[in-house]
Amino acid sequence: MRMRLMSVSLAALALAAAGQQTAAPVRLPAPEPAPALYALDGAFLQWPLPASGQAYADIDGRRLHRYVVEQAAIARRYRDSGHPQFWGRITGTSADAESADWLAAAFRRIGMADVRAQAIDLPPQWMPESWTITAASGATTLQLDRSAQPAYASPGTSRGGLDVEAVWAGTGSDADFAGRDVRGKAVFLFSMPLPGSMNNTSTADGGPKRAEANGAVAVFEIIALPGNMRNMLYPARVNIPVFSLGMEDGYAMRDLIAQAGDRPPRVRIRLNVRQVPDEKSALVWGTLPGATDETIYVMAHRDGWFDAATDNASGVATLVGLAEHFAKTPQARRRRTIVFVGLDGHHNDAGVGRTWMVAHKGELFAKTALAINAEHTSTIQTYVYGERIRSSNTYTAQLWYAGGPSRPKLQEIAIHAFREFGVPTYAEPEQAPPPGDLGRFYRFVPGVDAGDFNMYFHTDGETPETVPWTGLEASTRAYARIVDEVNKLPLSDLQRPEETAPTAPRP
Numbered sequence: 001m002r003m004r005l006m007s008v009s010l011a012a013l014a015l016a017a018a019g020q021q022t023a024a025p026v027r028l029p030a031p032e033p034a035p036a037l038y039a040l041d042g043a044f045l046q047w048p049l050p051a052s053g054q055a056y057a058d059i060d061g062r063r064l065h066r067y068v069v070e071q072a073a074i075a076r077r078y079r080d081s082g083h084p085q086f087w088g089r090i091t092g093t094s095a096d097a098e099s100a101d102w103l104a105a106a107f108r109r110i111g112m113a114d115v116r117a118q119a120i121d122l123p124p125q126w127m128p129e130s131w132t133i134t135a136a137s138g139a140t141t142l143q144l145d146r147s148a149q150p151a152y153a154s155p156g157t158s159r160g161g162l163d164v165e166a167v168w169a170g171t172g173s174d175a176d177f178a179g180r181d182v183r184g185k186a187v188f189l190f191s192m193p194l195p196g197s198m199n200n201t202s203t204a205d206g207g208p209k210r211a212e213a214n215g216a217v218a219v220f221e222i223i224a225l226p227g228n229m230r231n232m233l234y235p236a237r238v239n240i241p242v243f244s245l246g247m248e249d250g251y252a253m254r255d256l257i258a259q260a261g262d263r264p265p266r267v268r269i270r271l272n273v274r275q276v277p278d279e280k281s282a283l284v285w286g287t288l289p290g291a292t293d294e295t296i297y298v299m300a301h302r303d304g305w306f307d308a309a310t311d312n313a314s315g316v317a318t319l320v321g322l323a324e325h326f327a328k329t330p331q332a333r334r335r336r337t338i339v340f341v342g343l344d345g346h347h348n349d350a351g352v353g354r355t356w357m358v359a360h361k362g363e364l365f366a367k368t369a370l371a372i373n374a375e376h377t378s379t380i381q382t383y384v385y386g387e388r389i390r391s392s393n394t395y396t397a398q399l400w401y402a403g404g405p406s407r408p409k410l411q412e413i414a415i416h417a418f419r420e421f422g423v424p425t426y427a428e429p430e431q432a433p434p435p436g437d438l439g440r441f442y443r444f445v446p447g448v449d450a451g452d453f454n455m456y457f458h459t460d461g462e463t464p465e466t467v468p469w470t471g472l473e474a475s476t477r478a479y480a481r482i483v484d485e486v487n488k489l490p491l492s493d494l495q496r497p498e499e500t501a502p503t504a505p506r507p
């Protein structure tokens with residue numbers, strides 16, 4: 001690529017030297033790939049089952065992947081029954097109820113004990129019922145709601161909507177706002193798609209906060225990823241409407257602003273939001289009784305946006321896979337009782353179920369040796385190259401946490417298990433669990449959590465195709481191994497007084 005770049009530049013220089021005008025700046029051709037020579041689905045690299053791991057051969061990634069597909073189908077049924085814009089396995093909706101039924105049915109099929117859905121009362125739930133966004137300049141009108149998606153908990157507009165000037169604000173930093181009049185306008189800025197920075201919206205010094213502080217009336221965050229994905233952002237915690245915007249729509253808007261000169265485009269925004277009271281969700285419980293009343297927990301949140309295939313159909317599939325595996329062991333040979341729980345979730349900015357569990361930690365976790373949080377257990381390796389996201393035939397390395405420095409034996413077990421079954425990890429564990437549900441439990445429960453955040457995170461591109469079955473197999477086998485190894489340790493090696501450990505990142 002470098003050679004090609006140089007040769008194009010040299011050609012331009014040669015033309016210029018010869019006194020010829022190049023018509024436009026030389027634009028490098030994007031490095032377009034040749035057509036695919038194989039289908040990824042049939043070509044994912046599978047970690048061979050080691051001789052030491054034959055006891056885990058029954059954990060079959062292809063079967064687990066079917067569970068991802070089935071959960072995505074729940075989300076799509078919800079979308080196709082009158083919710084074309086804001087859809088997924090949204091907490092409190094019919095998709096949530098269907099997901100709870102699906103998991104309880106899986107637990108019953110497996111033959112678990114005490115299968116039940118514990119009803120949870122939800123606070124009023126944010127529900128964006130519809131939105132339309134157009135931008136116009138001269139004869140050009142852009143339909144931005146092809147990709148625009150309101151950030152979670154964004155306020156709506158009045159029925160009449162907004163009709164305001166558009167203004168460009170770069171990456172939304174202080175430097176971008178310096179000297180720029182955004183008062184009464186809709187601000188467009190670029191945002192990176194990574195956790196934390198993507199949540200420009202959730203950090204106190206993010207672009208939306210600056211836009212609001214400078215008097216803007218709406219914010220659009222263009223997600224800097226090729227394509228035109230819909231992207232759900234976490235709450236911006238501002239009092240003006242905030243939307244994400246796909247990159248194609250974002251570029252089109254940038255060009256419209258550039259071409260309009262001193263007569264900026266007008267943006268029309270209408271967002272109809274309702275707070276829906278009295279909805280319910282559920283903690284879905286199932287138990288594999290063991291030889292003692294000591295416990296191991298496996299949890300996974302059931303909710304998610306769009307197909308929510310990685311986040312968190314993958315984790316739920318891992319949870320079901322672990323239940324299937326350990327159900328085959330006779331009760332007398334399961335040292336500890338294994339409690340499985342499908343959480344209502346946290347994308348609704350509440351996490352009511354886990355809050356209930358934390359409030360009951362005394363009774364739930366008094367004899368707990370391990371809590372596995374299965375969250376984002378397989379995600380495809382991608383890279384932005386040229387004008388597109390390229391997908392490879394493997395799964396990504398995971399951020400991980402295994403009990404922290406006060407539980408060296410648990411960390412050791414996790415490192416060996418991840419290595420044995422081919423779960424790529426970073427050499428350094430996280431000081432607190434990766435963003436997810438374990439963050440609420442790890443201070444008082446020995447917790448293990450490994451997961452990754454990919455480019456499709458929280459977008460409508462997060463389909464089952466972005467969850468390699470090979471990664472599901474690797475992660476689930478590793479977790480099963482961790483359970484077995486932990487069962488060789490006494491509680492005293494694992495339990496600690498509640499720790500004041502570093503704060504876990506959102507959510």
Ligand SMILES: [Zn+2]
Pocket residue numbers: 301311312375376436
């Ligand atoms: Zn998640």
